[in-house]
Amino acid sequence: MKLLWALAALLLCCWRADASTGPQVSAEPSEVSNQTSAVLTCNITDSSLPIKGSYWTHNDKVLDNSKSSSSKYASYNLEKITYQQSGHYECVFETETGPKLKRAIEVKTLPHVAAYKRSEHGNENDKSVLTCVAHGYPLPTDWMWYKEEGGEQKPIVNSTERYEIKSTPNKTMLTIEDLNIETDGGSYLCYGTNELGQNKDAIFLRVRSRLAALWPFLGIVAEVIILVTVIFIYEKRRKPDDITDDDDSGAAPLKSNSTTNHKDKNVRQRNAN
Ligand SMILES: *[C@@H]1O[C@H](CO)[C@@H](O)[C@H](O)[C@H]1NC(C)=O
Numbered sequence: 001m002k003l004l005w006a007l008a009a010l011l012l013c014c015w016r017a018d019a020s021t022g023p024q025v026s027a028e029p030s031e032v033s034n035q036t037s038a039v040l041t042c043n044i045t046d047s048s049l050p051i052k053g054s055y056w057t058h059n060d061k062v063l064d065n066s067k068s069s070s071s072k073y074a075s076y077n078l079e080k081i082t083y084q085q086s087g088h089y090e091c092v093f094e095t096e097t098g099p100k101l102k103r104a105i106e107v108k109t110l111p112h113v114a115a116y117k118r119s120e121h122g123n124e125n126d127k128s129v130l131t132c133v134a135h136g137y138p139l140p141t142d143w144m145w146y147k148e149e150g151g152e153q154k155p156i157v158n159s160t161e162r163y164e165i166k167s168t169p170n171k172t173m174l175t176i177e178d179l180n181i182e183t184d185g186g187s188y189l190c191y192g193t194n195e196l197g198q199n200k201d202a203i204f205l206r207v208r209s210r211l212a213a214l215w216p217f218l219g220i221v222a223e224v225i226i227l228v229t230v231i232f233i234y235e236k237r238r239k240p241d242d243i244t245d246d247d248d249s250g251a252a253p254l255k256s257n258s259t260t261n262h263k264d265k266n267v268r269q270r271n272a273n
């Protein structure tokens with residue numbers, strides 16, 4: 001119980017300290033939402049504080065061009081706001097002695113949504129995973145997938161048919177199981193939505209037949225078959241050539257000679273007998 005009181009007291013003291021430093025810096029505007037440009041400003045309300053200088057941070061990174069010395073007033077010009085400029089800004093005043101005085105301004109834009117790969121291909125009966133990522137602040141709180149069919153967008157419902165959707169604020173993945181060559185090819189759209197609205201991107205999916213995946217292999221097989229056939233035909237054509245060559249050089253007369261020789265031999269043999 002004592003510990004609880006101590007904790008409560010601690011919380012109260014810190015909350016009070018926070019409350020007392022909070023109003024020492026005022027910010028204008030307190031938030032930037034869906035704007036193309038803005039000037040962020042901060043003032044020190046207590047003019048008795050000795051200020052050394054000020055600077056701005058964006059997502060906790062110091063903006064080098066924002067440093068200024070000894071001023072109770074700080075401003076930062078956002079000329080063209082895209083998702084890259086969105087995020088958490090802070091003006092920071094450095095005092096001679098005490099702690100830094102800060103005030104935050106949130107700059108919000110529509111989420112930036114981009115396909116991880118603009119075109120994907122999968123083989124029939126395999127699965128395919130389509131991915132979209134988001135950048136900017138705030139990140140999408142909702143993701144939706146659609147398939148384009150005859151100029152219309154058909155919503156894809158998670159865990160129905162062969163679909164499964166997995167989403168985090170910065171990424172969504174649509175898995176399509178057992179790809180169908182007739183129905184699954186085409187354009188898929190991912191929509192990321194935050195409090196300001198939505199953005200989308202498209203991915204084109206091509207489904208190849210299993211045979212198409214075999215084409216390179218079949219090509220090699222065909223090449224080998226053709227090569228073997230050519231060699232075979234060449235060899236076959238060469239052999240009769242050799243024979244006719246022999247004929248031309250008098251193989252047949254030789255043959256007849258040999259028989260005649262043989263006959264002659266017989267005759268001679270007979271004569272000898
Ligand atoms: C800060 O002070 C300047 C002039 O001193 C004034 O024009 C501006 O409106 C003030 N801004 C805020 C946020 O109080």
Ligand SMILES: *[C@@H]1O[C@H](CO)[C@@H](O)[C@H](O)[C@H]1NC(C)=O
Nearest residue numbers: 143158159164165166167168
């Ligand atoms: C889709 O359904 C699966 C399984 O039912 C679940 O794990 C996943 O979180 C769901 N995705 C979304 C975006 O709701």
Ligand SMILES: *[C@@H]1O[C@H](CO)[C@@H](O)[C@H](O)[C@H]1NC(C)=O
Nearest residue numbers: 133134135139168169170171
């Ligand atoms: C997405 O968010 C997770 C956790 O919030 C983080 O680890 C990851 O780096 C982020 N990815 C991108 C691409 O920003």
Ligand SMILES: *[C@@H]1O[C@H](CO)[C@@H](O)[C@H](O)[C@H]1NC(C)=O
Nearest residue numbers: 033034035110195196197198
């Ligand atoms: C933000 O601007 C976009 C167009 O740039 C618009 O579609 C959207 O409705 C706006 N959001 C709000 C909350 O005004």
